[in-house]
Amino acid sequence: MPSVTYQKDLLSGDPLWAGSSSPVRTRSLNESIRADVVIVGGGISGALMAYALTSRYDNVVLVDRRPPAHGSTLASTAMLQFEIDTPLRELRDKIGPKAARAWRRSYAATQDLIALIQVENIRCGLATRNSLYLAGNTLGARGLKAEWAARRRIGLPGDYLSAATLRDEYGIQRTGAIASPGSASANPVQLATGLLRKAVAQGLKIYAPVQVNDVMATKHGVVLDAGDHFIEARHCVFCTGYEMLKTVPTRGTKITSSWAIASRPHAQYPAWLDRTLVWEAADPYLYIRTTPDGRLIVGGEDEDIDLASYRFRSLARKSARLVAKANALLPETKIIASQRWTGAFGESDDGLPIIDAVPGLPHCYTVMGFGGNGTIYSLIAAQIMPTLLQGRPDKDVDLYRFRGA
Numbered sequence: 459m460p461s462v463t464y465q466k467d468l469l470s471g472d473p474l475w476a477g478s479s480s481p482v483r484t485r486s487l488n489e490s491i492r493a494d495v496v497i498v499g500g501g502i503s504g505a506l507m508a509y510a511l512t513s514r515y516d517n518v519v520l521v522d523r524r525p526p527a528h529g530s531t532l533a534s535t536a537m538l539q540f541e542i543d544t545p546l547r548e549l550r551d552k553i554g555p556k557a558a559r560a561w562r563r564s565y566a567a568t569q570d571l572i573a574l575i576q577v578e579n580i581r582c583g584l585a586t587r588n589s590l591y592l593a594g595n596t597l598g599a600r601g602l603k604a605e606w607a608a609r610r611r612i613g614l615p616g617d618y619l620s621a622a623t624l625r626d627e628y629g630i631q632r633t634g635a636i637a638s639p640g641s642a643s644a645n646p647v648q649l650a651t652g653l654l655r656k657a658v659a660q661g662l663k664i665y666a667p668v669q670v671n672d673v674m675a676t677k678h679g680v681v682l683d684a685g686d687h688f689i690e691a692r693h694c695v696f697c698t699g700y701e702m703l704k705t706v707p708t709r710g711t712k713i714t715s716s717w718a719i720a721s722r723p724h725a726q727y728p729a730w731l732d733r734t735l736v737w738e739a740a741d742p743y744l745y746i747r748t749t750p751d752g753r754l755i756v757g758g759e760d761e762d763i764d765l766a767s768y769r770f771r772s773l774a775r776k777s778a779r780l781v782a783k784a785n786a787l788l789p790e791t792k793i794i795a796s797q798r799w800t801g802a803f804g805e806s807d808d809g810l811p812i813i814d815a816v817p818g819l820p821h822c823y824t825v826m827g828f829g830g831n832g833t834i835y836s837l838i839a840a841q842i843m844p845t846l847l848q849g850r851p852d853k854d855v856d857l858y859r860f861r862g863a
C-alpha cells in the first residue's frame with residue numbers, strides 16, 4: 459500500500475529497551491471514525507502530543523502502523539539534554555539573536571519534561587544529570603570557554619573546567635569542558651508508553667497497526683485514508699519521526715545513521731558517571747550515560763549515510779570503535795558491549811526541529827524533532843501545538859518553521 463510518509467527500516471540490532479514495557483493496549487480500526495484531532499505516530503513525539511491534546515480536546519485519536527514506541531523511540535539512548543547540537547555561538551552566526559531564545563527554550567523545556575515525569579510519576583528510570591561537554595576536534599579549549607561565556611550571558615547555568623580540573627576531578631585528559639546542571643536520562647520506551655497510558659486515561663483512543671496512506675484536507679478539516687476505512691478530523695498532527703511526509707520541504711535537514719552499545723548491568727565505572735552525561739564537541743561525536751541498573755551506554759559514530767543495510771553491516775565495526783573510544787576516554791573503565799544497535803538519525807543545519815503547519819494541507823501540522831535532543835523538541839512541539847491548533851501563535855513558533863521550500 460502506498461504511504462503518505464516515507465517508510466524506513468528505522469533501527470536494527472538489539473536495542474536495550476526492547477521488551478522493557480508491557481504493550482500499550484490498542485484497538486483495531488473496524489469502521490470509519492471521526493475525531494477532533496488525529497495524531498499519526500505513537501513514538502515519543504506522538505505520546506507527548508497525545509498527553510497534551512487529550513486534556514484539551516474530547517475526542518483525540520492516535521494511529522500508528524507499528525505498535526506504540528517501536529519506531530526510532532526504541533533506538534533512542536534518551537539523554538534528555540538542554541544543550542542543542544549546534545553551539546550557541548554557532549547558532550547565533552546562523553540565525554542571529556534568536557539563537558538565545560532557542561537555547562533558553564530548550565533549557566526550559568528540559569526542566570518542564572523532568573517536572574512532568576515527576577508530577578505524573580511515570581516510571582521510566584528518570585535520573586537528573588549534569589552534563590559534561592568535552593573539548594574535541596570541533597571546539598577546543600578556547601572555543602569552549604567562549605561558548606561557556608556566551609551561555610552565561612544569556613542566563614544558562616554551567617561552569618568552565620580547565621584541563622587540570624578535568625584530570626583531577628574526572629580523570630579525563632582533554633583541554634577543557636563545560637559542566638552544566640539541568641539535564642536527565644530515562645528509558646524512552648517506558649516514557650512514551652507511560653505517557654500514552656496517561657493519555658488513554660484522559661480519553662485517547664489508539665488504533666494500531668493502522669497506516670495512513672493518503673490525506674485530503676477540506677475546508678472543514680482532514681480526511682485520512684487508512685486502508686479499508688477513513689478517519690475524519692478537525693486537525694491532524696503528523697508525529698512520524700524520520701518517516702516524514704513525502705510532500706514536505708526538507709531543505710536544511712538530512713537523515714543520517716547513528717550507533718550505540720550497552721554494557722551488562724553493574725559495570726565497573728567511576729561513581730561520578732552516575733551523575734553525569736558525557737559528550738564531546740567532536741565530529742563524529744561520542745557520548746556516554748549510565749542506567750539505574752549500572753549499565754554504560756555509549757553512542758555516536760554518526761555518518762551521513764541513510765542506508766539501513768549499511769547501518770546494519772557496520773554494527774560490529776562501529777560498536778568496536780565506540781567501545782575503544784570510551785575505554786580510551788575513561789582509563790579506569792573496561793567496557794564490554796553486551797547489546798548493540800543502530801538507527802536512522804535526523805539532523806538539521808541549525809540543530810533546531812520543525813514544528814509547523816504542513817504547506818498546502820490546511821488543518822495539518824508536523825513535528826520533525828531533529829537532533830541529539832529530539833526528545834526535548836518533541837516536548838516543545840507538544841507545548842506549541844495547542845496554540846497552533848487554535849490559530850494563535852506561540853512566542854517561539856518562528857524558531858521552528860520550515861526553513862524554506
Ligand SMILES: Cc1cc2nc3c(=O)[nH]c(=O)nc-3n(C[C@H](O)[C@H](O)[C@H](O)COP(=O)(O)OP(=O)(O)OC[C@H]3O[C@@H](n4cnc5c(N)ncnc54)[C@H](O)[C@@H]3O)c2cc1C
Binds near residue numbers: 834
Ligand atoms: C542510536 C540513536 C540514539 C539516539 N539518542 C537520543 C538521545 O540520547 N536523546 C534524544 O533526545 N534523542 C535521541 N535519538 C533521537 C530519537 O530517537 C528521536 O528524536 C525520537 O525517537 C523521535 O521520536 P518520534 O516519536 O518523532 O519518532 P518515532 O519513534 O519513529 O515514531 C514515529 C511513528 O510514526 C509512525 N508512522 C510513520 N508514518 C506513518 C504512517 N504513514 N501511518 C501510520 N504511522 C506512521 C511510525 O510507525 C513510528 O512508530 C536517538 C536516535 C538514535 C537512532
